Amino acid sequence: MIVAEQKPLQEIRRMISPYERVLILGCGTCMTVCDAGGEREVSFLHNALRLAQSKGGNEAHRFLEYTLKRQCESEFLETLVDKVGDVDAILSLGCGIGVQAIAERFPDTPVLPGVNTSFMGMSKEQGVWDERCAACGDCRLEDTAGICPITRCTKGILNGPCAGTKNGKCEANKDMDCAWVLIYKRLERLGQLEKMRRYYPMRNFRAIPRPKRLVRTPVGVGEDNG
Amino acid sequence: MANSLFEEKLHSDEFLVTTEVGPPKGVDVSEMIHHIDILKDKVDAINMTDHQSSVMRFPSLGGCLLVKERGGEPILQMTCRDRNRLALQADLLLAYSRGIVNVLCLTGDSIDVGDHKEAKPVFDSDSVQLLRMIRTLESGKDIAGNDLKGAPKFCIGASVHPEADFIEPQLVKFDKKVSAGAQFFQTQGIFDLGSLRRFMQYASQFDVKILAGIIVLASARMAQYMNANVPGIIISQAIIDELAGVEKGKGLQKGIEIAARFIKTIKEENLCHGVHIMAVGNESIVPDIIEAAQLVVAPR
Numbered sequence: 001m002i003v004a005e006q007k008p009l010q011e012i013r014r015m016i017s018p019y020e021r022v023l024i025l026g027c028g029t030c031m032t033v034c035d036a037g038g039e040r041e042v043s044f045l046h047n048a049l050r051l052a053q054s055k056g057g058n059e060a061h062r063f064l065e066y067t068l069k070r071q072c073e074s075e076f077l078e079t080l081v082d083k084v085g086d087v088d089a090i091l092s093l094g095c096g097i098g099v100q101a102i103a104e105r106f107p108d109t110p111v112l113p114g115v116n117t118s119f120m121g122m123s124k125e126q127g128v129w130d131e132r133c134a135a136c137g138d139c140r141l142e143d144t145a146g147i148c149p150i151t152r153c154t155k156g157i158l159n160g161p162c163a164g165t166k167n168g169k170c171e172a173n174k175d176m177d178c179a180w181v182l183i184y185k186r187l188e189r190l191g192q193l194e195k196m197r198r199y200y201p202m203r204n205f206r207a208i209p210r211p212k213r214l215v216r217t218p219v220g221v222g223e224d225n226g
Numbered sequence: 227m228a229n230s231l232f233e234e235k236l237h238s239d240e241f242l243v244t245t246e247v248g249p250p251k252g253v254d255v256s257e258m259i260h261h262i263d264i265l266k267d268k269v270d271a272i273n274m275t276d277h278q279s280s281v282m283r284f285p286s287l288g289g290c291l292l293v294k295e296r297g298g299e300p301i302l303q304m305t306c307r308d309r310n311r312l313a314l315q316a317d318l319l320l321a322y323s324r325g326i327v328n329v330l331c332l333t334g335d336s337i338d339v340g341d342h343k344e345a346k347p348v349f350d351s352d353s354v355q356l357l358r359m360i361r362t363l364e365s366g367k368d369i370a371g372n373d374l375k376g377a378p379k380f381c382i383g384a385s386v387h388p389e390a391d392f393i394e395p396q397l398v399k400f401d402k403k404v405s406a407g408a409q410f411f412q413t414q415g416i417f418d419l420g421s422l423r424r425f426m427q428y429a430s431q432f433d434v435k436i437l438a439g440i441i442v443l444a445s446a447r448m449a450q451y452m453n454a455n456v457p458g459i460i461i462s463q464a465i466i467d468e469l470a471g472v473e474k475g476k477g478l479q480k481g482i483e484i485a486a487r488f489i490k491t492i493k494e495e496n497l498c499h500g501v502h503i504m505a506v507g508n509e510s511i512v513p514d515i516i517e518a519a520q521l522v523v524a525p526r
Binding site: 008101154155156157158159160161162163164165168169170171172180181184193196197199201202203205 | 271276303307311333334335336337338339347349350351352353358369385386387391392394396398399401402405406414441457458460
């Protein structure tokens with residue numbers, strides 16, 4: 001899933017300051033799971049903003065709150081049509097994709113990002129998320145025992161560890177495992193160390209050029225993949 | 227035919243001595259020139275570090291040009307941290323055109339350990355890929371397969387970490403570097419000759435020259451600091467204790483003594499093919515180490 005964290009309240013207050021009527025818009029998918037912008041966080045943020053406003057004096061915002069099932073898909077955005085007319089801005093607690101989907105659908109309404117979208121990852125324990133995929137468009141997990149060196153090695157290198165690894169940790173962050181130590185140990189366990197010994201050439205950054213677009217040709221009945 | 231004086235020496239049976247000079251942060255290169263001048267006739271080659279520890283400095287290529295100007299033999303340290311494949315190839319073409327042909331291919335320290343922590347880390351290539359990139363340029367093509375107008379010839383090396391606490395993956399990478407064309411290796415700092423002996427038992431099967439990295443420590447505190455903060459450094463407690471045992475102000479002298487002792491042993495026992503002395507900011511004491519270790523470098 002996509003992992004994000006809510007922006008500091010001060011930054012959110014600065015962003016909304018020109019607008020009177022603000023829709024705080026949550027997202028029911030990734031942002032709910034990572035506790036950054038689901039229904040609960042929308043409600044918390046609404047209260048925090050109201051409280052800050054009452055303490056701070058003359059800012060007169062009116063807030064609406066709403067949470068879409070998914071901000072990144074146009075079919076879900078249609079339920080917003082009758083709400084958008086009543087607000088001066090939308091404070092989206094969706095990821096960067098959600099914010100842009102709303103901006104594309106509602107060209108006359110300013111959209112503000114309420115979270116910093118961080119990475120694609122998974123929950124490790126309560127309140128901890130770890131990055132796992134860089135969406136590089138050229139997946140090599142087969143060669144690396146299911147552990148991604150592009151994401152989990154700070155240098156994203158492909159031919160084994162650098163010399164900075166110590167106690168199985170990374171030179172950039174002593175709390176972070178060295179991806180190549182993990183890869184080596186798991187390949188050894190799987191009896192696949194020959195994959196470690198192979199030479200891997202430089203990455204192809206055109207695998208999916210930026211901005212990336214994926215076009216899937218429909219597969220007819222009886223063709224491949226069927 | 228050898229492409230450089232250093233490559234010629236690699237083909238000989240001489241015990242090789244290299245050292246490194248770190249370029250300054252700024253344009254006052256007088257101290258660097260002084261270091262080059264006092265070292266150039268005492269060693270077989272001088273490495274120029276490439277923003278070592280990811281700290282922005284005068285570039286290694288500029289330092290190598292100065293080594294050439296002063297009549298020394300430079301080794302260009304080239305990391306993949308700051309340049310993508312276009313910039314790496316371009317710098318290699320420039321280096322060759324100015325007579326800089328010895329290149330030490332390194333992945334490069336993480337941006338996070340340096341003084342520009344918010345910079346974009348490049349790492350378009352790694353050290354193994356850089357070695358291959360150089361061999362491709364030598365074939366008269368760039369790595370996209372386009373013809374070059376004039377092909378360079380280099381003498382290329384890499385680093386290896388015999389004291390890594392988990393050696394197996396490091397050895398796999400060492401093999402890849404040898405296969406990619408590395409002719410010489412300058413190791414990370416050696417603080418335990420046992421690990422060098424074990425590594426050489428493995429490495430001696432390959433036709434490459436190994437220069438043991440000797441880091442000159444100036445105090446027990448420096449050793450502890452390096453253990454905690456410098457990527458890949460593992461200094462044994464015995465060395466730290468030895469440094470801690472001397473009276474105040476005598477640390478560097480003890481460091482020189484330790485370095486000289488290591489070098490003498492390595493040479494006497496014929497453990498590897500030479501040494502690479504890293505004085506980390508104390509370049510001016512390298513001649514003292516060379517003298518204390520009774521090393522004589524063949525005339526250039």
